[in-house]
Amino acid sequence: MKSSVSRLSLWLLLTPFLLWIVLLVLLPHLQMLRVSFQVRESWDTIAWGIEQYQNFFTESYYWRTFVRTGVMSLFTTFLTLIIAFPIAWYIARLARGRSKGILFLACLIPFWASELVRTYGWMILLRESGLFSSWLQALGWVDGPVEMLYNDVAVIIGLVYNGLLFMVVPLVTTLDGMDENLVEAGYDLGGGHGTVLREIVVPWAMPGIVSGCIVVFMLTLGSYLTPVLMGGKDSAWFTEQIFTQFITRFNWEQGAALGVLLLVLSSVIVWLGLKISGQSLRKVMG
Amino acid sequence: MGMDSDLFCEGLVRRFGTNAAVDHVSLDVPSGTFFSILGPSGCGKTTLLRLLAGFDKPDEGDIHIRGQRMNDVPPNRRPVNMVFQHLALFPTMTVGDNIGYGLKRRKMPLAERRKRIARVLEQVGLPDLEHRNPQELSGGQRQRVALARCLVLEPTLLLLDEPLGALDLKLREQMKVELKHLQKQFGTTFVYITHDQSEAMVMSDQVAVMRDGRFDQVAPPEELYREPATPFVAGFVGDNNRLSGELVSVRDNLADIRLDDGVLVQGRVASDDLQAGHRAELYIRPESLVLSGDALSAGFSSMQAKVRTTLFDGANSRVEAESCGQPVYARLPQDGSAPRLPADSSIRLAWNPALARVFGADSP
Structure with missing residues (x-):
């Protein structure tokens, strides 16, 4: 009797989670997978096939954008890690009391505005008639207005900015839990700054590094607004292709195939990352 | 060196x-x-x-x-x-x-x-x-x-x-x-x-x-x-009892102290700021105190105390007594020689003055 009651309450507690997983994650993706293998023969007949996937490999524009997006996302993730680590170190180890909270808040503040507003903020700074351009002119370092938008650098700046918080938080959490004596022992036994960082701090922070990298990589790979608004003609992002297929061309089958490919790419890279760093998903997310 | x-x-x-x-x-x-x-x-x-x-x-x-x-x-x-x-x-x-x-x-x-x-x-x-x-x-x-x-x-x-x-x-x-x-x-x-x-x-x-x-x-x-x-x-290393009183005189490196209840006791001089008529403190370890019902060795100092309770802890068993309102501890030997000590009974605690240390009350 008692066990059936507790089992019922367990199921009731699990219901929202299961609904979420099944309705919002599992079903749409299965549907997308199905659609991606449909080939439209005429307006009302459908066959099964891999035509959309063949399109992807034969059309160089698709797979080149795909590889570019993957590589630039990896680079963005790495850059975010390099920038976030000292910030996280400062917040976790050096800041005390109030300043710790304020610094954390400072990292959070940009997220009070929407991604759109944040991106426009960067555009105001970087565009031809923008702040940086006019400063450079005022300082006399350049002769005319400088366009800093619509290139890969601008896209990466925007993406790093968007990802920073998601890297800082897990890093602060892991670094916070590190015994100060570990660092001191590292020096005491003859290590220099580089050795202590490489042999003691980074291995300790590895779960935080990996979980931050996974989140930032996925966010970056799947981001849409920043590359569209800040990138130029030559810096297309793969999500733009998916958008075009679904919305502009109304070719859902092709869009679904590209979506599945993006999902496969992110899964493979995350899996590789976990393998290489010797971490498990349970340890990183637990 | x-x-x-x-x-x-x-x-x-x-x-x-x-x-x-x-x-x-x-x-x-x-x-x-x-x-x-x-x-x-x-x-x-x-x-x-x-x-x-x-x-x-x-x-x-x-x-x-x-x-x-x-x-x-x-x-x-x-x-x-x-x-x-x-x-x-x-x-x-x-x-x-x-x-x-x-x-x-x-x-x-x-x-x-x-x-x-x-x-x-x-x-x-x-x-x-x-x-x-x-x-x-x-x-x-x-x-x-x-x-x-x-x-x-x-x-x-x-x-x-x-x-x-x-x-x-x-x-x-x-x-x-x-x-x-x-x-x-x-x-x-x-x-x-x-x-x-x-x-x-x-x-x-x-x-x-x-x-x-x-x-x-x-x-x-x-x-x-x-x-x-x-x-x-004296207080930090090992246990020690502290008895305070007034210094009466110093001779042969031994100090005579009159405790607050009027008893005259002796201990070895440990600091050079002792002056007759000033307050002084005598430190004597619980393990240096002997429970003397009757026979008292020559030259020993002694005082009366009232038993509060006995604390049994194997080899570290002690009796807690009271003298001049201050607690005094003495080790209870576990060789069968320790008498039964009911609460509120009176005991005589004695010590060899050479084992007691006397400091001026203002010593650092």
Whole structure:
């Protein structure tokens, strides 16, 4: 009797989670997978096939954008890690009391505005008639207005900015839990700054590094607004292709195939990352 | 001695704000000895140890190790290693890598490193544990790994920051003896800080008793116990009863004191600020007090006290009595000679004046 009651309450507690997983994650993706293998023969007949996937490999524009997006996302993730680590170190180890909270808040503040507003903020700074351009002119370092938008650098700046918080938080959490004596022992036994960082701090922070990298990589790979608004003609992002297929061309089958490919790419890279760093998903997310 | 000893410090001062955590400390530790710094928490002993390790810099004074001035040498270049209070074993490395960490920093080749790791693990009694993780070891084993990690580097000086604090009582007793043996075996100079007087007494060749950033007394354990130089040392090292009264006279290095209930007792003079007519304090250890029902040895001092209760603790059993409103403890011998002591009964406590120490009431 008692066990059936507790089992019922367990199921009731699990219901929202299961609904979420099944309705919002599992079903749409299965549907997308199905659609991606449909080939439209005429307006009302459908066959099964891999035509959309063949399109992807034969059309160089698709797979080149795909590889570019993957590589630039990896680079963005790495850059975010390099920038976030000292910030996280400062917040976790050096800041005390109030300043710790304020610094954390400072990292959070940009997220009070929407991604759109944040991106426009960067555009105001970087565009031809923008702040940086006019400063450079005022300082006399350049002769005319400088366009800093619509290139890969601008896209990466925007993406790093968007990802920073998601890297800082897990890093602060892991670094916070590190015994100060570990660092001191590292020096005491003859290590220099580089050795202590490489042999003691980074291995300790590895779960935080990996979980931050996974989140930032996925966010970056799947981001849409920043590359569209800040990138130029030559810096297309793969999500733009998916958008075009679904919305502009109304070719859902092709869009679904590209979506599945993006999902496969992110899964493979995350899996590789976990393998290489010797971490498990349970340890990183637990 | 002096500049030739393993550790020689002169006039060390470390201030935090206006408060001097280490206040003009000088010390001299001869090679191959076990030196303990004993003091209550907050006395500045950890700050002093951090100055020696190089994690902190003194505001004044010099640190010399084997005659070399160390003030401006960073911790990774000092011939000094430290066993931390919570050991600070690297959790991301195996036992072997933990021990090999320092050797690797010296660019020692792998084969030689392996040999040294195996040898030092053998020496601390943990053979073949290289490939285990520190988390898989027991408290006592981790302790030994922490020691091995330092000793393998053959430092001039090994600093130990209360490393036994985290162990349970039985293991602590065992490790005390073992640490002493390891120190003898390796011949390394140990500087050990603790608030536990028994640790300091059992292991040390010399003990410095520290209070408020200063050394009250530096002496071998037995001297510390028998000849405490200050009332603080008398009260901190071992148990002690404090009886206050008025000094009547001093002769032949013996002081006569009239306790507050009018009894005249004697004790050995321990400070030079004693003046007839002034307040003085007599320290007598519970184990120096004898319960004398009748026969009193010649020359013994004695006083009446009222039994409050008896505290049975095996060999450490004591009777708590009251004299002049102050509690007095006396050890109860467990050889069958102790009388039954019902509460509120009256007893006579006697002692050999040579075992009692008398300080002026204003002694530091």
